[in-house]
Amino acid sequence: AEYEKFGSIPSIDSPQPHPLDSAHDTLALKKSVRLLEGACQQLCATLASPQHTITNVVGSYDWACVRVAIRADITSILAEHSDGLHVRELAQKVNIDERKLARILRLLATRGCYSEAKPDVFSNNRLSLSLLSSGNVANLAGMHTDAGVKAASVLFENLTDPDTMFSNNPTHAPFMYALREKGVSGTLFELMQSDPKKRENYHRAMIALGSVTGSLSVLSLFPWGEVATICDVGSGIGAFSLPLAKSYPHLHITCYDMPVVLIQAREHWASSAPEVLRSQQIDFLPLDFLHEMPKAGQDVYYLRNIIHDWPDVEATTILRNVQQAMAPHSRLLIEGFVLQFASREEINDSTPGESGTELAPEPMLPNFGAGNARMYESDMVMMLLHNAKERNLADCTKLGAIAGLSLAKIWDLGESSVLEFKLDTTCH
Numbered sequence: 001a002e003y004e005k006f007g008s009i010p011s012i013d014s015p016q017p018h019p020l021d022s023a024h025d026t027l028a029l030k031k032s033v034r035l036l037e038g039a040c041q042q043l044c045a046t047l048a049s050p051q052h053t054i055t056n057v058v059g060s061y062d063w064a065c066v067r068v069a070i071r072a073d074i075t076s077i078l079a080e081h082s083d084g085l086h087v088r089e090l091a092q093k094v095n096i097d098e099r100k101l102a103r104i105l106r107l108l109a110t111r112g113c114y115s116e117a118k119p120d121v122f123s124n125n126r127l128s129l130s131l132l133s134s135g136n137v138a139n140l141a142g143m144h145t146d147a148g149v150k151a152a153s154v155l156f157e158n159l160t161d162p163d164t165m166f167s168n169n170p171t172h173a174p175f176m177y178a179l180r181e182k183g184v185s186g187t188l189f190e191l192m193q194s195d196p197k198k199r200e201n202y203h204r205a206m207i208a209l210g211s212v213t214g215s216l217s218v219l220s221l222f223p224w225g226e227v228a229t230i231c232d233v234g235s236g237i238g239a240f241s242l243p244l245a246k247s248y249p250h251l252h253i254t255c256y257d258m259p260v261v262l263i264q265a266r267e268h269w270a271s272s273a274p275e276v277l278r279s280q281q282i283d284f285l286p287l288d289f290l291h292e293m294p295k296a297g298q299d300v301y302y303l304r305n306i307i308h309d310w311p312d313v314e315a316t317t318i319l320r321n322v323q324q325a326m327a328p329h330s331r332l333l334i335e336g337f338v339l340q341f342a343s344r345e346e347i348n349d350s351t352p353g354e355s356g357t358e359l360a361p362e363p364m365l366p367n368f369g370a371g372n373a374r375m376y377e378s379d380m381v382m383m384l385l386h387n388a389k390e391r392n393l394a395d396c397t398k399l400g401a402i403a404g405l406s407l408a409k410i411w412d413l414g415e416s417s418v419l420e421f422k423l424d425t426t427c428h
């Protein structure tokens with residue numbers, strides 16, 4: 001029904017993106033796809049032999065092939081050849097062995113990324129177009145295939161090394177552990193402070209994450225008309241605030257982040273929303289949210305993908321710093337993933353819906369299984385890069401309570417959620 005609004009369902013080999021691919025409010029579509037992905041994977045795992053399914057799970061080198069495609073910028077080259085390009089010519093342009101490149105692209109085409117219209121002639125399709133170097137999804141994919149893979153390759157060693165095995169210190173995260181032999185230390189955020197290229201890639205990846213998870217549907221779900229002032233705490237370059245400012249020109253937005261990030265943020269806003277910069281609608285202020293509080297008494301404090309970057313102690317500190325800035329009318333909105341158990345046992349003991357997000361119908365796994373896998377993968381990414389974690393609703397409520405906040409409402413964005421907290425008036 002969502003596609004019918006735009007005419008018809010696009011073919012996977014369509015050479016151009018579909019309007020829904022970049023739409024903000026795709027909540028209904030996201031929920032249908034979640035059901036579809038979860039049910040298909042569970043059905044396949046039920047009907048195929050276990051050895052078949054487990055080998056599919058571990059034997060995937062798609063990421064390595066995507067990394068080659070991104071690094072060699074294959075999509076941008078193919079974009080100039082709408083009828084496709086023979087791998088012989090493509091290989092010459094990127095200086096990679098022709099036969100090896102053909103095999104890499106064929107595996108990707110088998111997964112639906114690139115088309116092989118004639119033998120050895122490859123062209124772009126809807127999936128491969130998302131890897132254009134001018135877009136942001138390639139940066140997100142690059143983060144997984146570079147930093148993620150590097151960290152994952154030492155996960156077991158990190159979990160069993162007496163120096164790191166029980167540590168929650170971000171400096172001991174597997175990614176930093178992997179860099180130890182190069183004499184690099186600190187946290188990933190500290191590392192990025194001195195590396196503008198890494199920082200740019202990271203913040204462009206954050207923009208992509210919003211479109212991947214469809215979380216910008218919060219722009220139409222939340223009553224922004226009732227809000228006048230908002231602080232985006234740990235704003236990055238404005239993955240959330242920039243579309244918010246464009247959609248709601250009456251809002252005054254303060255973006256808080258580290259000074260080096262704010263320089264990049266200004267550049268991004270200057271090229272993507274110059275009218276907002278001119279309008280005085282936006283301030284960029286440096287803040288170390290581990291040690292300082294944002295400005296007091298704002299209507300909304302927004303934390304998008306912040307808490308999951310930090311272990312409990314630091315996450316509580318950040319929340320407490322925001323809590324101290326809040327007035328009785330203020331709301332803290334925490335956007336991110338809310339994990340669920342893969343078991344129904346806990347859920348059956350509580351009121352349906354109390355877990356905050358929808359449950360999948362039986363006999364599906366209650367958390368939609370593969371349909372929600374990205375949030376459990378993200379939990380791994382947080383462990384790998386920051387020694388941190390995604391949390392379930394009880395974890396978030398507990399952190400909030402320690403920081404003097406109580407949960408007021410849950411906004412379900414299909415994949416991610418927004419937890420709305422207010423000051424806990426019962427604690428003094």
Ligand SMILES: C[S@@+](CC[C@H](N)C(=O)[O-])C[C@H]1O[C@@H](n2cnc3c(N)ncnc32)[C@H](O)[C@@H]1O
Nearest residue numbers: 206234235236239257258287288289290304305
């Ligand atoms: C995962 S990103 C999220 C960015 C943005 N909220 C978004 O959703 O795109 C985490 C952000 O926290 C910022 N950050 C990390 N440590 C910080 C600190 N101590 N004080 C302020 N910001 C910090 C990073 O620079 C980065 O922009």
